[in-house]
Amino acid sequence: MDRGRRAPDAPPPPECALELRGIQKRFGQFRALAAASLSLWKGEIHAVVGENGAGKSTLMNVATGIYQPDGGEVLVNGIPVRLSSPRRARELGIGMVHPHFLLARRHTVLDNVLLGLPGVPVLPDRKALGERIRGLAGRYGLPVDPDAFVWQLSVGEQQRVEIVKTLIHDARILILDEPTAVLTPSEAGELFGVLRRLKADGTSIVFISHKLEELLEISDRISIMRCGETVGTVTTRSTTTGELARLMVGRDVVLDQTPGAPAARGTARPLLTVSGLSAINDRGVPALKDVSFDLWPGEIVAIAGISGNGQTELTEILYGSRAPVSGSFRLGCDAAPVTMSPRRAIGSGISFIPADRRRTGTAPGLSITDNLLLKSYREPPYCRAGFLDRRAMHDHAAELVDTYEIRCACLDQPAGTLSGGNLQKVIIARELARSPSILIAVCPCRGLDVGSIETVRRILLAARDRGTGVILVSEDLDEVFCLGDRIAVLCGGALVGPFPAGEVDRVSVGLMMAGARCGKEGTDASRPA
Numbered sequence: 001m002d003r004g005r006r007a008p009d010a011p012p013p014p015e016c017a018l019e020l021r022g023i024q025k026r027f028g029q030f031r032a033l034a035a036a037s038l039s040l041w042k043g044e045i046h047a048v049v050g051e052n053g054a055g056k057s058t059l060m061n062v063a064t065g066i067y068q069p070d071g072g073e074v075l076v077n078g079i080p081v082r083l084s085s086p087r088r089a090r091e092l093g094i095g096m097v098h099p100h101f102l103l104a105r106r107h108t109v110l111d112n113v114l115l116g117l118p119g120v121p122v123l124p125d126r127k128a129l130g131e132r133i134r135g136l137a138g139r140y141g142l143p144v145d146p147d148a149f150v151w152q153l154s155v156g157e158q159q160r161v162e163i164v165k166t167l168i169h170d171a172r173i174l175i176l177d178e179p180t181a182v183l184t185p186s187e188a189g190e191l192f193g194v195l196r197r198l199k200a201d202g203t204s205i206v207f208i209s210h211k212l213e214e215l216l217e218i219s220d221r222i223s224i225m226r227c228g229e230t231v232g233t234v235t236t237r238s239t240t241t242g243e244l245a246r247l248m249v250g251r252d253v254v255l256d257q258t259p260g261a262p263a264a265r266g267t268a269r270p271l272l273t274v275s276g277l278s279a280i281n282d283r284g285v286p287a288l289k290d291v292s293f294d295l296w297p298g299e300i301v302a303i304a305g306i307s308g309n310g311q312t313e314l315t316e317i318l319y320g321s322r323a324p325v326s327g328s329f330r331l332g333c334d335a336a337p338v339t340m341s342p343r344r345a346i347g348s349g350i351s352f353i354p355a356d357r358r359r360t361g362t363a364p365g366l367s368i369t370d371n372l373l374l375k376s377y378r379e380p381p382y383c384r385a386g387f388l389d390r391r392a393m394h395d396h397a398a399e400l401v402d403t404y405e406i407r408c409a410c411l412d413q414p415a416g417t418l419s420g421g422n423l424q425k426v427i428i429a430r431e432l433a434r435s436p437s438i439l440i441a442v443c444p445c446r447g448l449d450v451g452s453i454e455t456v457r458r459i460l461l462a463a464r465d466r467g468t469g470v471i472l473v474s475e476d477l478d479e480v481f482c483l484g485d486r487i488a489v490l491c492g493g494a495l496v497g498p499f500p501a502g503e504v505d506r507v508s509v510g511l512m513m514a515g516a517r518c519g520k521e522g523t524d525a526s527r528p529a
Helices: 056-063 086-091 109-116 126-140 155-167 185-200 212-218 241-249 311-319 342-347 368-372 390-403 420-432 450-465 477-483 506-513
Strands: 016-027 030-041 045-050 071-076 079-081 094-097 173-177 204-208 221-226 229-235 272-280 286-295 300-304 326-331 350-353 438-442 469-474 486-491 494-500
Touching (some): 016 056, 016 204, 030 045, 030 204, 030 221, 045 212, 056 094, 056 173, 086 094, 109 126, 109 155, 126 155, 185 212, 221 241, 229 241, 241 450, 272 311, 286 311, 300 450, 300 477, 311 342, 311 438, 342 350, 368 420, 450 469, 450 477
Parallel strands (some): 094 173, 286 494, 300 469, 350 438
Antiparallel strands (some): 071 079, 272 286, 486 494
């Protein structure tokens, strides 16, 4: 038989919808991609994994025309193409949902959809487009309000807008970069149903995620990237999460860390006492309803909930960037309720890891060093006689970059040019380096690779063991049950719990998140600790 001829009974080779061959990309002296490759078959879901900074997002930005490669070749449906712009990529049927939101914050959801639609008339039929958006949102289980302003939406709601905005273009090649990072397990399951229907229709999907269990559930093949290169591609059914983790980081990874017992309370006073907090959101709608709980030294109170149920308002009030309508809270050292402000929070030893790393967590235009010292630059040894000591700042930043394995070209690199996961590491390093007495952490592991998740969880448990009180706000039940000493649920602005972790399970917490334990007025949400 001729070696180059396929046997008559062999299946035909899959057709490639998108092929990236030997892609190279540099940013100055930093090599982001070195001969990275990807072959996406028609009608398949192809996962891409790798550590933070491995080049996943950069490769996808080449595939969507955002970056121009320094070398290599891009083929769409087997034809070499030059993706000179995102518009050219969309014309070829390539769409992408980015991990950071590409939305005009001062405009409505409908306006943001209009901005990306081709051939829109001067006077578009806004009512018809609004109905189309509602239809897509309802069909895909991603509820959004077309008339809402983006700045009024939670992080999770903004993610839904991004997904709907991409789906409305009927892309035949769909790239999803961390699409479930802000979704609950049930919402992720609904999204997977959408992806399977798209796949059945012939849509080719690239799925980037650090949640390895998700990849095993939804993908057909998985490509692994390391240091800007594609080091291998495996068939999903033939691999495991353990094997993928080892291929990514080169060692065994333990994510199911069992925390020890929290420190005994003894006669200690609570670090924080929250009493009857109520608040409205930016749209003037009630967001918190009579929320009360205590936080003790050496414990982690994990607050679970679907995005948009009051988490943003609660954490902003506790950090002083939002005023409550009613209620109060006391710090352990204060006999009377306090009026909090961000400056007072910092001075009182409260650290905050916010949900939105680019808008509220960092100053993207400043250097990595400046971002790591944003809350410490006024203090010695970084400030002497009113002048900054740049050498001391640089040495401290270098130590944090090394400890937290932040991948960057140099310390002077603008923080906004980092990958999402590395930017999250900058925030975590800055906040934990202050040895806080109270740490408010909102989804601290969102966007991190498995090795970094292991490290962050270990650091949070170590901080707890040193006496720090941690308020962990998360939609990830694995994270909640791995770290929480007591577990509460926010639903409709009402708090259910906290309960000792051993007294609740995932099913009951999931039901609470869905509203099963929330009365109409939240009257059962004040169960004492």
